[in-house]
Amino acid sequence: MAKLLARVAPWFPSGKHTPGGVAFRTLGGKDTCDLWQLVNTDSTANVFMAAHLEAAGTAAPSSSGGEVIGAFHDSRMVSACWTGVNLVPVGMAGSDAAALGTLLGESGRRFSSIFGPAASVMGIWSTLSSFSAEPFDVRSEQPLLEIREPSPVPPTSTLRHTKPSELEKILPACAAMFEEEVGYSPYVGGEEHYRRRVANLIRRRHSLVDFDDAGQVIFKAELGTVSATTAQVQGVWINPAYRGQGLGAGYMSAVVNEALKLAPVVSLYVNSFNTRALALYRTVGFTRTGEFATVLF
Template identity: 55%
Template sequence: MAKMLSRVAPWLASRKDGAAPGVAVRTLGGSDTSQLMDLARQDAVANVFILSHLAIAGSAAPTTGGASILGVFDGGTLLGACWAGANLVPVQLDPELAGTVAASAHRSGRRYASIFGPADTVLALYAGLERFGQSAHEIRSDQPLMTIAGPPAVAPDEHLGFGQLADFDRILPACAAMFEEEVGYSPFLGGREYYSRRVKGLIRAGHSMVHLDASGEVVFKAELGAVTPEVTQVQGVWMNPEYRGQGLSAGYMAAVVGLAQNLAPVTSLYVNNFNTRARATYERVGFRQVGTFATVLF
């Protein structure tokens, strides 16, 4: 991080929150929805998270759950934005404006579970928060952002289908196992209710995909964490350890693409650069890198 800090330090909080003359940060309201939508549409893949939120909520105003969107303005022009809920998610935010946003996010008093999005901006946001004493549990600075449009390059596994609420008690433990493998702790640490609601919500929305074996155990599962008419983003890819190493992943991922493309023409995901097996599988299916994300876990 030393190199990144030296590069971004001149515009962090020690320099009036990094704000250039005429630039200000404020929480967006309903009247800002159109500007935010136009901003996010500049990159429909990188910004699928916020575009999915806007498609559901219909507004840039703060949510009933307490999440808000910080906007960086030069006069009346929205230069960039950042979702501030359980996570920080930048939207077309220039890294040179990240110090200003980090200062505002810190002043809110909220603790964030992660920052994710385009790598340069994520690392700049973290550098800003680090100046206020917030330390990361883990920094994943190189996560290829990949997409596929059109049919997959391998045959899909036809066993994969959309998850059903009747199978919730089978799907939830698989989701929890994936989460713990990915981030290193159980999603149930603060109680089961929130995570259970999240998994049920994905099933109800038709965004959960799963294959159960003859005994009812999950063989493979994945979810669409964000969905717009243009792009879906795959998350939570998990194979039961008993079925790993059998060459099944590519067929399942091809099936994920086929199901996702019923909802939007472009399927996206991001993956840790060090996960060479997963990257090779995605490339075999037909995914190609279009950018680089980073994730900071607190």
Template identity: 50%
Template sequence: MLSRVAPWLASRNETAADGISVRVLGAADTRALRVLAMEDPVANVFILAHLDSSGSAAPTSGGASVFGVFDGDALVGACWAGANLVPVRLDPELASRVAAAAHRAGRRYASIFGPAETVLALHSRLEQLGHFAHEVRADQPLLAISGPPAVEANPQLGFGNIADFDRILPACAAMFEEEVGYSPFLGSEDFYSRRVAGLIRQGHSLVHIDAGGTVKFKAELGAVTAQATQVQGVWMNPEFRGQGLSAGYMAGVVVLAQQFAPITSLYVNEYNTRARATYERVGFQRLGTFATVLY
């Protein structure tokens, strides 16, 4: 009935002639979404971490939701739609239908990230609908390690403390600006500051601050489940680059991350040969390929 009254709603259930339909998931779909995501708990750590924290596939109070793709009654793919689009076991051939639903929702998306084929298929359709990218990073090796790192961990790396927030925040902002090309404080400093403070309070901020109060290295666990963690925001203070410190710090990241889950993962730009060499030295192995589209 709702779809007849308001056919423009993103939550309406459209069923194509082939039996494929797309709709916003609700609380009743939580188990099906978790089962789908658990088919690859490393690639899908983002959505699994969300389900662990929220307990539900239903839309959030902030307006984020999950589009589900159904073949009859079976959930065969999904896509998180919040500030970013994050596909979950979504066949690239079905991506155009999710992109159309995401477009109708009327949101602006900062990025798409996830398995490369699907991300690029989503981007292709969204571009046709008027969403133009600032940058497309089409080849980002997805790496993971389980077990001890292959090099000695730097024991000076530890968990961030909220008392050091004023030191950690500028380091995080510097990393962000290096990575995406603009300041995370554009528009408002509040959102990014709360994000960094939240990671510190969760114990997901990893940092080495020397005796003089300088942040030498930092990283975050951007997503954490009982199966895997995903490392983000890896940053070495420029004053200490080129001294052979990166591998020891990354080994430290692995040791600390394994307090949460047995598998530590990350994805890296293909052209970042120095970082890739460091990760290989530590013991990370390639599992697949991600892509990121920045809007």
């Protein structure tokens, strides 16, 4: 049974200690080095947490209300989980993940998604599901792919960074990609939050696009999460009018070239049932290095 240590998250229920069991507490600044050690055991799979630590400089709770919960065995941190709007586990073993899922469920908290290494995500979900409303989707098999050098495929030379003035032109393509991938509009609950997210990606030069002569998006992709070691590609989309023409490999090769300017590893994860995308990424030179999972609410 899990127990709760000092500096427990205020929304956690109280718990009892069982010898040899796992204990959870909210991490603080003094835990930053230990959290980095966990992240660096697989910096590609843990790019979300790495990017957070690089930006915040600390494991302590963020100003936006997110926090990192550490799992401890005999006072030694063995795994962790970002807990905010989303849940993102790091190195979470099956029994510890299940214990955290129970505590989160008993807390009454609600989340938009759980994503990360499959064993950790599905371990949390194995118990959290008993407390949760029916999820929108559970994607238990999402191959994690990476590439560490330029693709052998010639890159499409017209792919470029999106300009801030082009937000209105690219936003419909971003929304179409989201709806195709997730199954509902990113504007549910209001458009402004999603608009700010796309604008922020453009401002950081993490949005890549190519337009046709009529000003319509042909292809677009984002470097959604970037750390010093890994650039994770997200939001890959080709205009339906241009699909089936063999354009994807050249565009993805160009995406890889841009991403390698930011980090030595380029990664992405894709649904296992998306066989066309998997074939495309193999052609570009991506190799499978792990398994992700996502639970969407």
